[in-house]
Amino acid sequence: MGANVVTIPAGDSWQLPSRGRTGMISLIVAESAIFTIFVAAYVFYIGKSPDGPTPKQILHVPIFATICLLSSSLTMHAAADSLRRGKTAAFRLLWILTLLLGLIFIISTAREWHRLIYGQGFTIETNLFGTTYYSLVGLHASHVIAGLAGLTIVAILGVLGKVRSEHSERCDILALYWHFVDAVWIVVFSVVYVIGR
Amino acid sequence: MASESIALTVHRSPLQVVYEWMATVDHKKIGLMYIVYALLFLVIMGIEAILMRIQLAHSNSTFLSPQVFNRLFTMHGTTGVFFVAMPILFGFANYLVPLMIGARDMAFPRLNAFSFWMTAFGGLLLYASFFAGKGFSQGGIAPDVGWFAYAPLTAPAFSPGHSTDYWTLSLLIAGVGSIGGAVNFIATIISMRCRGMTLSRMPLMAWMSLVMSSLVLVTISPLTAAQLMLMVDRYMGGHFFDTTAGGSVVIWIHFFWIFGHPEVYVLIIPCFGFISEIVPVFSRKAMFGYPAMVAASVGIGFVSLGVWAHHMFTVGMPSYGNAFFVLTTMVVAVPTGIKIFNWLATMWGGKIVFATPMIFCIGFLFQFLIAGLTGIMLATAPFDWQLANSYFVVAHFHYVIVGGILFSIFAAFYYWYPKITGRMLSEMLGKWHFWIFLIGFHLTFDFMHVPGLLGMPRRIYTYEAGRGWETWNMISSIGVIFQAAGILIFVYNMIQSYFRGTIAGNDPWDAWTLEWSTTSPPPEYDFATLPVVRSRRPLWDLKHPDDPDWKYE
Numbered sequence: 032m033g034a035n036v037v038t039i040p041a042g043d044s045w046q047l048p049s050r051g052r053t054g055m056i057s058l059i060v061a062e063s064a065i066f067t068i069f070v071a072a073y074v075f076y077i078g079k080s081p082d083g084p085t086p087k088q089i090l091h092v093p094i095f096a097t098i099c100l101l102s103s104s105l106t107m108h109a110a111a112d113s114l115r116r117g118k119t120a121a122f123r124l125l126w127i128l129t130l131l132l133g134l135i136f137i138i139s140t141a142r143e144w145h146r147l148i149y150g151q152g153f154t155i156e157t158n159l160f161g162t163t164y165y166s167l168v169g170l171h172a173s174h175v176i177a178g179l180a181g182l183t184i185v186a187i188l189g190v191l192g193k194v195r196s197e198h199s200e201r202c203d204i205l206a207l208y209w210h211f212v213d214a215v216w217i218v219v220f221s222v223v224y225v226i227g228r
Numbered sequence: 229m230a231s232e233s234i235a236l237t238v239h240r241s242p243l244q245v246v247y248e249w250m251a252t253v254d255h256k257k258i259g260l261m262y263i264v265y266a267l268l269f270l271v272i273m274g275i276e277a278i279l280m281r282i283q284l285a286h287s288n289s290t291f292l293s294p295q296v297f298n299r300l301f302t303m304h305g306t307t308g309v310f311f312v313a314m315p316i317l318f319g320f321a322n323y324l325v326p327l328m329i330g331a332r333d334m335a336f337p338r339l340n341a342f343s344f345w346m347t348a349f350g351g352l353l354l355y356a357s358f359f360a361g362k363g364f365s366q367g368g369i370a371p372d373v374g375w376f377a378y379a380p381l382t383a384p385a386f387s388p389g390h391s392t393d394y395w396t397l398s399l400l401i402a403g404v405g406s407i408g409g410a411v412n413f414i415a416t417i418i419s420m421r422c423r424g425m426t427l428s429r430m431p432l433m434a435w436m437s438l439v440m441s442s443l444v445l446v447t448i449s450p451l452t453a454a455q456l457m458l459m460v461d462r463y464m465g466g467h468f469f470d471t472t473a474g475g476s477v478v479i480w481i482h483f484f485w486i487f488g489h490p491e492v493y494v495l496i497i498p499c500f501g502f503i504s505e506i507v508p509v510f511s512r513k514a515m516f517g518y519p520a521m522v523a524a525s526v527g528i529g530f531v532s533l534g535v536w537a538h539h540m541f542t543v544g545m546p547s548y549g550n551a552f553f554v555l556t557t558m559v560v561a562v563p564t565g566i567k568i569f570n571w572l573a574t575m576w577g578g579k580i581v582f583a584t585p586m587i588f589c590i591g592f593l594f595q596f597l598i599a600g601l602t603g604i605m606l607a608t609a610p611f612d613w614q615l616a617n618s619y620f621v622v623a624h625f626h627y628v629i630v631g632g633i634l635f636s637i638f639a640a641f642y643y644w645y646p647k648i649t650g651r652m653l654s655e656m657l658g659k660w661h662f663w664i665f666l667i668g669f670h671l672t673f674d675f676m677h678v679p680g681l682l683g684m685p686r687r688i689y690t691y692e693a694g695r696g697w698e699t700w701n702m703i704s705s706i707g708v709i710f711q712a713a714g715i716l717i718f719v720y721n722m723i724q725s726y727f728r729g730t731i732a733g734n735d736p737w738d739a740w741t742l743e744w745s746t747t748s749p750p751p752e753y754d755f756a757t758l759p760v761v762r763s764r765r766p767l768w769d770l771k772h773p774d775d776p777d778w779k780y781e
């Protein structure tokens with residue numbers, strides 16, 4: 032029997048935005064809303080901790096890690112670009128470079144936390160500042176880790192020679208997420224290390 | 229082909245059927261699971277409401293203990309918003325949107341299944357608290373902190389045991405499901421429309437799903453964030469809402485309502501979609517003012533993001549804060565009024581068919597209007613100082629949620645049940661359902677405004693005699709009997725029509741959107757060949773090739 036289908040000629044060509052990209056942008060909007068609330072809480076609570084330590088006393092500004100994370104956006108962009116042009120060797124190199132830069136960032140965060148927790152005895156429980164600091168930075172770090180997991184999968188597939196230019200759409204979508212994570216860091220960095228310190 | 233699939237059904241064991249449903253990624257099956265799951269929770273929350281109404285029917289009642297009463301209103305509210313209204317609306321959207329835009333499935337079928345199961349798991353987790361919420365520290369079972377769980381009530385000192393953790397975790401998990409669902413709807417609607425289905429030709433139901441999903445992205449996420457903070461406080465000794473360490477309880481209230489107010493629009497906007505599909509078909513006219521309708525919905529979506537503190541007039545705000553939130557809330561009335569006039573204008577001069585879906589829509593129109601008016605009253609800060617946290621507020625929001633949202637959901641059931649099952653619901657039982665439920669609704673909620681005006685606070689487990697509240701409460705409680713009877717008729721109608729209803733055929737209502745072009749129920753792949761459309765009413769064009777819509781649009 033089959034469906035009684037409408038068949039009326041529509042004329043010109045029919046092209047819609049890719050669903051992967053639309054989905055990723057929607058996800059980024061949702062994530063941005065989560066970060067907005069955490070940032071709002073952080074800003075609201077700046078200087079409200081009744082007891083120390085204060086940010087000025089214990090936080091070291093992570094300049095090197097920040098430079099690494101931000102430049103990983105550039106290498107990511109270049110990697111995606113090379114894949115689109117079919118230069119898989121360049122892609123592989125740049126992608127792995129991105130992964131390494133991201134790893135440097137997360138390792139330096141881990142070392143910073145180690146210093147704070149074991150060196151200074153400063154934890155999420157210590158005071159209100161500790162609560163907001165570990166939550167906001169930790170929320171961002173967990174996104175970096177999620178991004179790194181994605182990057183690693185693609186890197187492994189790339190080394191196995193399974194990533195070709197027809198996959199560039201997917202890599203672009205992952206790149207979108209990575210750029211978002213980097214952009215959030217600019218906000219987190221400004222709030223925690225510039226305004227809040 | 230039909231006989232083949234029947235043969236297959238016969239040979240499958242029950243286990244295989246269960247497996248098939250659990251593993252499915254078909255948007256129709258997932259939509260149905262959302263709907264059935266929500267109906268189960270509807271019954272549970274209804275029982276909770278009945279218990280509370282028995283307790284409040286007369287003064288000094290000892291039917292329930294105060295502790296149980298607190299658990300009941302918390303579970304009733306939480307269940308209603310997160311595990312009845314949201315899933316039922318997500319379910320309908322899941323089932324209908326791909327069909328309406330001429331797609332074969334959602335953009336991400338596996339994400340779709342994941343989202344459903346997260347939501348389902350969230351609901352089960354909430355109710356698992358009845359068995360495990362006590363924890364080792366002898367706290368209460370089931371959450372009892374109210375559906376908005378104001379701090380510091382949720383602090384470990386005031387909520388020992390795990391009941392509050394169940395509340396937090398279940399909403400967090402269900403929230404992940406909702407966000408996944410919203411991402412999926414947006415990607416589907418933006419990227420999966422069939423040829424010729426431009427945004428300006430899309431059925432209003434699809435438009436409303438788009439607006440609803442966009443709102444979900446920016447409202448459920450703040451709730452998720454706030455729940456994460458609450459978990460940091462409860463599990464890791466954090467101080468977000470801990471006033472002894474400089475934390476603020478007011479910031480929880482802000483975060484909650486930044487979620488909470490847009491959430492009510494997440495619930496009502498898909499209902500606008502139902503009404504906008506059903507009213508034109510039963511008025512035998514095209515929708516009046518389609519672009520205005522879309523603009524008004526998008527407008528409501530935006531404005532609703534800036535009104536949350538009308539829930540906080542009594543919390544205390546500077547006068548400019550009060551003024552701002554009074555004004556923004558009043559502004560909502562403008563696009564809402566546009567919508568009501570559009571529906572009325574669609575009916576105006578039409579050949580109205582008073583079938584069950586349509587009469588539920590008419591009920592919606594009246595009741596939603598009144599609910600909006602009490603909303604405007606509450607949005608006036610001085611008036612709200614008097615009535616906040618009274619039964620007037622309870623009456624207001626039940627007027628919207630039952631009189632508006634639930635009525636339009638009933639309309640949607642009567643309208644799309646034939647598409648989903650292939651059989652019509654009984655019109656006779658439908659009319660009985662409508663009238664009995666209508667009487668019950670008005671008995672309960674019209675009269676509930678009065679004790680509110682007389683000063684009866686919400687969330688009290690009993691009250692003294694002689695304050696003039698008894699009669700009103702008794703009438704409200706009596707109304708519940710009628711509402712329950714109406715629901716029973718509805719459930720009976722759905723079950724018996726499933727087996728004995730008249731065969732619906734593809735298009736029983738002579739409607740105009742694409743879901744009616746395929747079989748009832750639709751095949752797994754929805755459309756044998758993907759449709760192509762040239763106007764907002766593709767089926768009209770098909771049925772009237774001599775006078776198609778696209779000549780005029």
Ligand code: HEM
Nearest residue numbers: 492496538539557600603604606607612616617621625628
């Ligand atoms: C569109 C559908 C609507 C729904 C689903 C809805 C739902 C609700 C709910 C659930 C509450 C109470 C929350 C609580 O305290 O637990 C509430 C309160 C309120 N609503 Fe509505 N509402 C709707 C429309 C409106 C409109 C159109 C207005 C005004 C223009 C409005 C104004 C208010 C105000 C001011 C309050 C706060 C009352 C108070 O707590 O003192 N609502 N609404």
Ligand SMILES: [Cu+2]
Nearest residue numbers: 489536538539
């Ligand atoms: Cu509100």
